[in-house]
Amino acid sequence: MTDKPIVLSFSGHDPSGGAGIQADIETMLSHRCHSCSVITALTEQDSRNVKKLLPQNPQDIVQQALTLLADFQVSAIKIGLIGHADTAQAIRQILLQHPRIPVVLDPVLAAGGGAALADRQLREAIVDLLLPLTTVLTPNSQEARQLAEQDDLAVCGRSLQAAGAEFVLITGSHETTEQVHNQLFTPENKIQVFNWERLPHSYHGSGCTLASAIAALMARGLDAFTAIGEAQDYTWQSLETAYRPGNGQHNPDRLFWMET
Numbered sequence: 001m002t003d004k005p006i007v008l009s010f011s012g013h014d015p016s017g018g019a020g021i022q023a024d025i026e027t028m029l030s031h032r033c034h035s036c037s038v039i040t041a042l043t044e045q046d047s048r049n050v051k052k053l054l055p056q057n058p059q060d061i062v063q064q065a066l067t068l069l070a071d072f073q074v075s076a077i078k079i080g081l082i083g084h085a086d087t088a089q090a091i092r093q094i095l096l097q098h099p100r101i102p103v104v105l106d107p108v109l110a111a112g113g114g115a116a117l118a119d120r121q122l123r124e125a126i127v128d129l130l131l132p133l134t135t136v137l138t139p140n141s142q143e144a145r146q147l148a149e150q151d152d153l154a155v156c157g158r159s160l161q162a163a164g165a166e167f168v169l170i171t172g173s174h175e176t177t178e179q180v181h182n183q184l185f186t187p188e189n190k191i192q193v194f195n196w197e198r199l200p201h202s203y204h205g206s207g208c209t210l211a212s213a214i215a216a217l218m219a220r221g222l223d224a225f226t227a228i229g230e231a232q233d234y235t236w237q238s239l240e241t242a243y244r245p246g247n248g249q250h251n252p253d254r255l256f257w258m259e260t
Contacts, residue, residue, distance in 0.1 A: 004034045005219035006072045008065065008101075010091055011080030011208065012041040012053075012108075018251045019112070019205030024078060024212045026254040030234070031216035036072055038064045040091075041083035047204060047246030049113025055083040058090035065094045075219035077101050078212050079130070081108040081117060088125035095133045102135040102218050105165070106211035109143045112204045112249050123147060132164030136224055138211045144170045157185035167224050171210070173198070184228060192225075194232055199239050204249035210235045 007028050014020035021037045028035035038061055044052035068074070077095070082088050095103060107126050109118040118126075127147055131137065137160055141153055148156035153170055160168045168185040175181070177198075184192040213231035218224060238252035241259075245251055253259075 023208035027212035047248030050111040078215035104215040137165040
């Protein structure tokens with residue numbers, strides 16, 4: 001058996017290589033984890049925006065995941081782009097059968113370029129079906145407001161916890177503050193604020209990177225609070241060393257450690 005912890009990712013395929021499953025795999029590799037993956041949706045996209053979303057068959061998603069889970073000892077599950085409410089129901093079916101595996105959910109509601117990737121039905125499915133099974137939820141501030149249907153971020157965090165998420169990390173890069181303030185809502189009813197230098201570019205796949213790093217670190221045995229802290233540091237370093245492969249957003253350099 002491998003000594004590398006195994007993480008199962010549910011996410012979309014980004015042909016541009018900036019986000020989605022490829023971002024998950026690169027992040028898992030960076031943390032010495034083995035990545036198993038189930039594609040929730042195909043996309044047509046470039047470094048600027050998503051042009052088309054093609055959700056995959058929900059029953060195929062269930063069967064792929066159950067086949068993997070029957071063979072591999074999965075230590076963490078990461079969920080990214082879902083794409084359709086039926087897919088959320090399929091993922092819930094899988095999670096219910098494996099309740100002891102920690103779950104990190106990055107609720108991807110829009111592309112970095114602004115294209116909507118979730119309708120109201122999917123947003124409601126995330127809250128009602130998946131949050132009760134989520135260990136760590138990692139919305140950006142815009143996603144938190146959409147899911148909680150509130151404006152104040154503190155209210156959003158508490159609301160998403162009340163819906164079932166154990167930890168809620170709301171990232172602040174979309175806010176207009178001088179620094180980026182990430183707010184962590186803990187099961188102890190505390191709010192821990194992490195402050196980060198704001199970097200100059202727009203980034204493609206930063207949320208995927210953060211959530212995948214948390215899942216990988218938890219798979220390696222870290223508790224959720226420590227994993228959340230270390231994953232933010234890793235993500236910030238990947239953004240600080242980001243590169244621009246196309247004419248749009250910058251990609252995080254998730255393998256920055258290879259170049260030092």
